[in-house]
Amino acid sequence: MRGIDQRGTEAEILMEAAESDRPPGESEREELERLRRELAAHRGVPGTGDRPGGRAGREHRGALRWTAMVVLLALVAVLAVGSVLARFAHGEVLDTGRYLRIVTPLGTDPALQSELVDRITDAIMDRVDVEALTAQALTAITENDPRVPAAVVGLAPLVGKQARDFVRDTATSVLASNEFEALWIQANRQTHKGVVAVLTGDTHPAVGMSEDGTVSVSLGPIIDRVRTVLTEQGFTFVEKVPAIDRSLVVFRSPELVKARWWVSFLDRTDRVLPWITVLLAACAVWVAPKGARRQAISWMGVALALAMAALAVAIGIARSAYLHAVPAEVMTPQAAATVIDAFLVPLRTAVRAVFTVAVVIALAGFLSGPSRSAVAVRDGYNRALAAVRSRRSGREPQAIESAMGRFRGPLRGGIIAVAVIVLAFWRYPTGLVLIGTVLVTVTALLAVELVAGPRTVRRDRAPR
Incomplete structure (x- = not known):
């Protein structure tokens, strides 16, 4: 009724203005605008007089x-990249044990x-x-023994070449021996001390890494071992x-020294960045409109997958x-x-693992949404479960089936919580660990659905 009265008042103002053959006055125009704003707010049409709780307010929120x-x-994607790099810097670059695991197999690589x-x-x-020493010795022999022709001095280059081949063969045999691995590990352990010293702020390390970003391994102990073997075999030179x-x-990379601040920062934030990333991801889902939170989960997986794809491209470049x-x-x-x-293998593995988890998150968010394809997949899944459960429909459910049916929700949450705890407290989760955790989690959730009975609807009250 109030809307009718407002429209009537508006019409009366316009009729009075028309009968007097004059345009509406200032006060009449203000009254007309006020009535129009009130009518728009009453009808729910966006306008300058919308109430905070109206449709325009809801659209704005x-x-x-x-x-x-x-x-x-976007922040989650950036921090996910930072988390992967932080774990790589802390666990692969600055950790001596992990560093030695990378470089130890290099000692047996044919190219190296x-x-x-x-x-x-x-x-x-x-x-x-050797060539010069041999030439001197042969010259002295020809001078002291006329029976020896002077032409033998020309054998000096051949002897020099054979000596080089002999040294090379001896070095090859030493590198193929069991003791070489111990020498190689010890040399790289000393090298890593210098690398850590430079990257963590000590600009004057004794060994390992120079100011131009050159990381080098001292070959002194290995050369000494080759010299010993040569002496034992009669090469007394x-x-x-x-x-x-x-x-x-x-x-060798000058950029490594320039990036020492970032390496040190990533090392210090190794355990913090992943938790901040998870917290912001939860906030992104919570802040999304209520009807779009599953969609937000799907978009979160897409954002993580795109971030890992971009990081993989950057690594290749x-x-x-x-x-x-x-x-x-x-x-x-x-x-x-x-x-x-060899150094990029752990980083690439982590990128692929996070990408796999991101795809799983995106699919989970999509398949739980209201789209036709998601509904069709869920319907097919429910029909498959119903077909499996129909085999036991003719008997009373066992105790474990009834219990799992009653506590289906807590069991799901517990399985997911265990998976999160495993990944959070696993010191160096590899790609195999991440993928295995995802597969075990999915299998456990599927087992709960198969063992638990169908949901029952309580009918204690008559429907109104």
Whole structure:
């Protein structure tokens, strides 16, 4: 009735203005605008006089919720990348045990062993000029014994080549022995101390890493072992050679020194960033409009998957740039590729694992939503469960079936909670651990659905 009275008053104002052949006055126009605003608010039409609880207010709050959700999901994607890099920096770069697990197999890699043999052979032969020593000895023999022709002096280059081959074969045999692994591990342990010293703020490490980002392994103990074996086999040229300390460059990147602040920051925030990421993800789902929270879960999985895809592309670009930047005289392309790939394996594995989990989250959010395809999948799933349960429909449910049917919800939550705890407290979860955890969780949830009986509807009250 009030709306009719308002429309009547509005019409009366317009009729009075028409009869007097004049436009409405200022007061009449204000009254007309006021009545129009009240009528618009009464009908629920957006206008300048909408009440805070009207449709326009709800639309405004919904827009704010969507905006907040998008911002939080963007932060989740960025922090997910940071979490993966933080775990890599703390667990693979700065942890000595994990570092040695990466570099120990490199000692048996053919490309790197060839590089090592060349460096050891050159280090020894540079100190022992076998060709010159042989030429001097043969010259002295020809001068003291006229029966020896002077042409034998020309054998000196051949002897020098054979000596180099002998040193090379000896170095190869030492690198193939069991004792080489212990020497290689010890050398890399000392190297890692220098790497950690530089990356954590000590700019003057004794060994390991220089200020231009060159990470090198000292070959002194390995060369000493080769010299010992050579002496035992009668190659006495090396007896009076002083200690030789050569090094093998395993990594070179000036950007590594420039990024020391970021490496130190990621190391300190290794345990914090994942929890902040999970908290923001929960906030993104909570802040979403009530009818779109399952959609928010799906979008969260998509955001994480896109973040991991972008990180994978960035890793590939960084690898290519590194290989092009390493000079051939510092390390052969094959050896450089072997080393960088060995260090990138844990990072790539983590990226693939998080990507897999993100896809699972996106599918879970999508399949629980109201779309036709999701409803069709759920209907098919329910029919499959009903077909399995129909086999036991002719008997009374067992105690465990009844109990699981009553506590279906807590069991689901407990299974998911256990999976989260396992991943949270596993010190270095590999991709296999993450994928295995997801598969076990899904299998456990499916087992609950199969064992538990169908939901029962209580009919204590008559429907009204």
